Amino acid sequence: MPVKLRDRVAIVTGAGGGLGRAHALYLAGQGARLVVNDVSEANAAAVAAEIEAAGGEAIAVAASVTDEAAVGQMVEAVLARWGKVDILVNNAGILRDKSFAKMSMDDFRLVLDVHVMGAAICTQAVWEPMREARHGRIVMTTSSSGLYGNFGQSNYGAAKMALVGLMQTLGIEGEKYGIRVNCLAPTAATQMTHGVLGDESLRSLAPALVSPGLLALVGDDAPTRAILCAGAGHFAAAHVTLTEGIQVGDPADAGERVTASWDRVTDRRDEIVPGYGFVQAEREIAAAQAALTTC
Numbered sequence: 001m002p003v004k005l006r007d008r009v010a011i012v013t014g015a016g017g018g019l020g021r022a023h024a025l026y027l028a029g030q031g032a033r034l035v036v037n038d039v040s041e042a043n044a045a046a047v048a049a050e051i052e053a054a055g056g057e058a059i060a061v062a063a064s065v066t067d068e069a070a071v072g073q074m075v076e077a078v079l080a081r082w083g084k085v086d087i088l089v090n091n092a093g094i095l096r097d098k099s100f101a102k103m104s105m106d107d108f109r110l111v112l113d114v115h116v117m118g119a120a121i122c123t124q125a126v127w128e129p130m131r132e133a134r135h136g137r138i139v140m141t142t143s144s145s146g147l148y149g150n151f152g153q154s155n156y157g158a159a160k161m162a163l164v165g166l167m168q169t170l171g172i173e174g175e176k177y178g179i180r181v182n183c184l185a186p187t188a189a190t191q192m193t194h195g196v197l198g199d200e201s202l203r204s205l206a207p208a209l210v211s212p213g214l215l216a217l218v219g220d221d222a223p224t225r226a227i228l229c230a231g232a233g234h235f236a237a238a239h240v241t242l243t244e245g246i247q248v249g250d251p252a253d254a255g256e257r258v259t260a261s262w263d264r265v266t267d268r269r270d271e272i273v274p275g276y277g278f279v280q281a282e283r284e285i286a287a288a289q290a291a292l293t294t295c
Contacts (some may be wrong), residue, residue: 004029004219007083011074013065014092016043019188022207023089023214028056030215032087035078036060039092054219065092065118068125075125080255085126087218089139089184100154106245115141115159120166127179136179136220140167141229143185147238160185164227164240171225172276180224182217185238186210187231191246194251209233241271247287 007201010027012078014020016038028034028051036051038044051058059081063070078085094114096107119140130136145153146160164183171181188210189202197275213230216222227238248257258265 004215005087008032009035009078009284010087010218011035011037011078011085011122012089012091013037014119015047015098016040019186019207019210020091021047021187022051022211023091025050026060026208026211026214027087027089027218028054028058033082034058035074035164037063037065037074037092039064065090065122068121071125075129079129084133085129086135087137088122088126089141089214089218090122091141092118093141095153095156097152097156099152103155106226109153112159112162116162116166119163123170130174130179131177132226134178134270136174136177137222138170138179138181139214139217140164140181140182141186144229147185168225168277169210175184175224180222182223182225183212183226183227184213184217185229187196204232214241239273241268242274242283243268243271247291249288249291
């Protein structure tokens, strides 16, 4: 098998165990030099030692992704050692599951802080080096809980959908600099999913079956602004789409017309995946102008 990521430098956050460990081992197996980040120094060091024992190169860095100074120091150390950062996999995360009625705002903020702010802090730390190199691959870890919702995970779902929005904008801003930004929506048996999935399902959801999807997202031919869903060796793509909709205009009964035409508003035939956010406004303005010319 050819080694696709030879001499690439990759940072994987939350890589001391579970899915992050599987990501780090996989990328190292593809030839990448690894920065194994985790809040646990011992866990990060153990994974880095695994990589080196297999003939790879790795360093362990203990730092919270929410600590801007520590993340900045991590990236500076990587640049000092290897001169570049090619790949960032924002994997670090936590769960604080409860129904919304029983959830404290402290737990809501904490989950958003780790997932959203943690990814933003790490991404900003590598953004300028990637822009200067005119090359970069960034992966956000989203979730089906964010894309489609899941009972008891309002905080987690909100955080994971926020990362899709972050990906969409950074993909646009980074395109001319050769930076490609994508999302991975994994389903894997980790400490975070025990208690959420049954034992039989967990056995089929080994984290190592997710990680090969990274190759498509961080390789030379990687797309940008893709959402790759992966679990149990199965891979699929998710999309945020826009239906054709209807033009109602500004009559007094506009609300009633929308309600009465709900099936047409939500009809998914001819839906599109907008290339950028303003596509919605462009279509709305065009529809309004077309309605005026036919009056």
